[in-house]
Amino acid sequence: MTDELEQQDGPQRLDRKVLEALVCPVTRGVLSYDATAQELISKAAGLAFPIRNGIPVMLVDEARRIEE
Known part of the structure; x- marks a missing residue:
């Protein structure tokens, strides 16, 4: 028996917790979450992780x- 991974269309969602x-x-x-860019944004530090x-x-x- 094999497990199949479900493929998702578009970017992955990050767990809220x-x-x-x-x-x-x-x-x-x-940090704020940018689902499209798949980044966590720190406006205070000016960085996108x-x-x-x-x-x-x-x-x-x-x-x-990042620049503001």
């Missing part, structure tokens, strides 16, 4: 700088 538990590693502030394969990568070296 995970989002509520995560904070910016720089400011310890709130990527989500890869459904896993948030909370490393400053991996973050993208």
